[in-house]
Structure formats: structure tokens, C-alpha cells
Amino acid sequence: MPVGSKEWVLKIRPEKSLISLDFKALWRYRDLLSLFVKRDFVSLYKQTILGPIWVLLQPLLTTATFIIIFEKFAKISTNGLPGILFYMSGIVLWSYYSDCLSKTSETFTSNENIFGKVYFPRLIVPLSIVVSNLVRFGIQLLLLVFIWFYFDLKGVPLHFHSALFLFPVLVLLMGGHGLALGIIISSLTTKYRDLKFLVQFGIQLLMYASPVVYPLSSVPDKYKWIMLLNPMTSIIETFKYGFLGIGEYRPDFLWINFLSLILISFIGLVLFSKTEKNFMDTV
């Protein structure tokens, strides 16, 4: 009789239902999730000299570049905030979202080898990406906090707002959007590979449609709503408002953001579960 496991009955059929997400299976494979996260992190910095320091160097160097080009040359407003804080907040948040999006959008194509040999709930892979990116995000956030304290000690007027309590929600929204859109693209890319190219430069362009390099306040009112369609806009602005004291805090847009996340996630899960059944035949 089965050793230590309960009666386990599995039925395999051609899939008829819209979403077939086995949450029990996801929970059963939770150890795998943590091992994937560990694997991603370890393999990235093994045999490098600077190791995890690259996690900090990336935002620092980008911020420096932005300060020189956008603040000094182009003279774009930073809403009165010190350039470093203004740009780095945007960059750190944006990197998390764009990393989640670009890596999850390759789920099927870059894992066809392992997916073709063994079964485990495919959703574990994009989930592990979102989680392992959190680690980098956390480290970069720490850097940001240090810089904040530096400026605070120097007497620069920076206030917290209660909106900062929304921070976990913001992280959820960011990760959620990156994941949801990522799995949609991943599912579509198994059949139509062109999307891959779209994603690469699409993300770059999207950054300019977000308040990373400029504040939302500098956009004329009648065009603001276009920017606010981009989920990252409200997230970045809310964060800057809560953390630095200046930003456009629009709770109504956060709600829209949340609802759009639910919609996109639904579409994503439908596509993903349809794709995972048979993509090995067409990828």
C-alpha cells in the first residue's frame, strides 16, 4: 500500500475547463519554489569578483547617468527633491517591475528543456522569478533608505506620509502586474515568436512613459490620464509621495490599478493553463 501518502487519484483528460490551476499542487511544490529562488541567486553571482555588489552598482550607475543627462543637461524638474533620491526611487521600483516582466515572459521558451522532461506545476517558474527579484529589490531598497537618512541628516526637507503604509500593497501590485503580463506574453510567444522582440524594446520605451525620469506633475493635466493608464505610474508616484513627501497620490488610480491587475491576471491564468498543457507540441 502507498507509503505514507493518502489515496491520490489523478485523472488525465483533454482539458475542457477554462482555468485549471491546481493550488494543492502548487503548495506541494513549495520547496521547489525556494530551491529555484536559491538557484537563480547563486548562479548569478558565482565566479564573479564583485558578486552581489552588482545589485547595488546597477541603480547607482543608472542614477548617476540620469542626473547628468536629465537633471543637469535637460533640466527636467525633480520636483525639488535631491536628484539621487528622485531618480533612484523610480529606478529601483522600475527595475523590479521590468525584471519580473522580462524574465517571466520567457518562461516557456527558455525552459522548454526541463518542461519537456518532467512535470511540476509550470506556474512555479514565474513565481520563483518574482520572488527572487524581491531579494534584489530589497537590497536596493536598503541602499535607498541609507541615502534617505544621509539627506535627512543634512537637513533636506523630506517627510514620510501615511501613504507609506501602502508599500506592501505597491510591491504586490508591481510583482502582480509583472507576473500577469509576463505569463500572457510567455503563453503567446510559444506560438508567435515575434513577441519576444516586442517585449525587449517595449519595456525600454515603457520606462519613458512612467514617471521615472520626470515627475507626473510636469505632465499637462489633460494628458495625465494617459500616463495613469500605465500601472507603474501610480505605483511610483505613490511611493515617492509616501517616502519622500512629494508626488501625486491618487487613490482612485490605485483602485483602477488593482482592478486591472485582477483582469490581466485572469486573462493570464487562462492563457497560461491552456498553454502549459500542450505547448511542448508546438514550442
Added chain:
Amino acid sequence: MSTAIKVEGLGKQYNLRAVGTGTLSHDLNRAWHKIRGKEDPYLKIGDTNYRNTKSGSDFVWALRDINFEVSPGEVLGIVGNNGAGKSTLLKILSQITSPTLGEITIHGRIAALLEVGTGFHPELTGRENIFLNGAILGMTKLEIKKKLDEIVDFSGVSRYLDTPVKRYSSGMLVRLGFAVAAHLEPEILIVDEVLAVGDIEFQQKCLGKMKDVSQHGRTILFVSHNMSAVKTLCSKSLLLKDGTLDSIGSTDEIVSRYLNLNSEITQSGIIPDNFIGGLGTGEGKFRMIQVIEGSKNVSQLYFRDSLKIRFRFQANEPLKDVIFAVHLYSADGIQLAYAESSKGYLALENLPEGEHSYEVEIDVIPMPGEFAIGMSAYHSNGINIDTIEKGYDFNVISTSRSNDQHYKWNTAHGYIFSNSKWIKL
């Protein structure tokens, strides 16, 4: 529960064109049918998976109408030619791809070993990869921890456990991968040709472990081209042919049916009328030469089967003092054995005009390999009547009829196998 696995009406269709049903219009048509609740129009067409024919249709049934049951604790062998659908069946059972038609019911956890070392990451150490690989195969961290020592022991890489796996030799990788999978405790284990990789020591370890596992009451599905391994492990087998279930039954039957199916391209052994033979007198001619098994002619013999030949000789006029000789040739043309009919076997003095048929059994055990039979007839004074050099081709396989007499090695050591008596002094 009485069955571990029940497969009903299983079918899997592949579309040979790359995207969707091939065109947007087909996709839309299919969707339109689906919305109306009608059957997918493209499932109706579709050919059987004949490897050799180029068909008109873009749709192929890799598997069609497969029905079978496996009881708990059974070891089922799955055999068939390449392209018969074995791997597709396994992929569906391990949920890597979903079926087009039919239903499968599985009682118990399934672990599939379709390739050893799945998910090994080159930068991680052996120990870390054991955890990763085990988790991918469905074990929890706790389970892996408990079995870690056994796994390391079995794989024989304890010395290198903390080195990144990219430094391992291929043999070590294969052993490590199998070690993890072998220590899973699923109710059902599916193994696909894992024995094809690895040295003899590894293969024996694998077989031993699988035998062990089956004796603990687990169900195993074993796909292999190695007939002796299948015969050793499996009590029951099924034969897949071109995507359909050809037969299911005791392994001995199934294996011999599989071998027979493949040797259906047997020659007839008939010598054509206009065949110009050697430099014989032509007073008589060989008309037919065959290797037989029982009463049928075969092209393939099991190892250690007795070598029996049947031939028909036509005497064009009455002949005196005829001697027949059989020549066994290797594929590269070396004459390996010779037997003749004179001196008491078949005392042939005179042959009246007409056709004469004979059977002769040769006391020789050819090694696994390819051979040919030639025949000659001559007078006792040495004058040749007729010679056929390569009358009939046949080959010998390494599997023998009884389980303990298979030819175990990968290469044939020579052409002829000899029985021997060994005494320790």
C-alpha cells in the same frame, strides 16, 4: 483499488504544421466549431504514424485508441519500434503533454524518469542538485534529507558532493540522476530507456534497484529496446505499433511478437530460374534455400537457437554419388563453418530426376550478428554440380529463449559461440 493505471480510449494527434492549425482561417474555423459545441473538424482527418510514407494530411495520430490497465505492483514493459508512440504515451502519463482524446485514471503518485538528471544546474554542487532534482521530481525537502545518505551511497559520488556539477563526468551525472529518482517513493514509476546511457555496472545497478522497487509493491512502467532487460524485469508487456496497441500479454509472447514483426521482411529463399550459379556442371540446381524455425522460414534467430536449414534441389537428370554441403558465412564474407552430407548423415548415392527437399541441422552456435548460408552440391569425386554462395541471409539477436542464456555483451566476441564444461581444480 484494483487498478493502478487505467487508460481508456487514449488518442494523441499532432499537427505537423508549426502554428495553431496552420492558418488563421483554420484556427477560426476550429473556434467556430467549438463555440457551436461541435466536434473539432480537424480531428477527423489525420493519418496513422507510418514513418515511411509521406502522407497528404498534416495531422498525424501518434497514438490512437489505446486501452489497457495496470494493476498495482505490476511491472509492465512497453516495447515497439521507434515512432510507435512509446515516448508519447509516457509524456501523456507524466503530464508533459495532454491527450487529444480519451481518459487516464491514476491511483497514486507518479514519478517519471524520462531523462536522467533533469534540472541539474551546472553551477550548483552535487548536494544542492540532489535537493533541486528531488524537488523537481516531487519530493519534499524533508523526504530528500531523510534519504540523502542512501542517495549519495548509491550514486558513488560522495567524494565530489560539494563540487559544482559542471565538473562531473557524464557517468557521474547519470549515476547521480538515477540515484535521486530511484529513491523517490512514488506508487508508480515510469522509466524510459534510462538504461541506454551508462556503463554495464550502472545498468546492472539500475536493473537491480528497479527489481527491488517492484518487490516492494510499486508499479513500474518500463520502456526499453533492450529485450533481455525487459524479459528480466517485466512479467507483462505491451507492444505498440504505429501508434496503436498491437498486443498485450506475457512478456515472452510480446517480445517474440515484436521480433517477428520486425523480421516480416523475410526473404522467400527461392532461387530465381535465370540465376547463373557458380562453375558447376549444371546437372542439377538448387531451387530454394532457407533458414527455418519449426516449419517456417525466418530471417532472425534467437541466440543459441539451433541452426536448421531447408533446401530444395532439382536434379535435371539422374545423378550419382551426390554430396551436399552447407557453408556458413559471416556478413563480411568469411566462411565460418562447413558441413557435408557424406559419410553416413544422408548417404546420397543416386538422385532420380526431379525435385528433392531436405532439412539439415548444423551443430554450430553463431554469435549475435549477421550471416549468410551458401550451399553446394558435387559428386564424390569433387566435380561441382551447383553452388550458391549467398543463398539466404539471416541474423542472430542477443536475446535467447531462456532468461539465463542471453548474450550479455555489447560486441560479439567472434563469430561462433561454443558450449563448454568448466571444472575448478
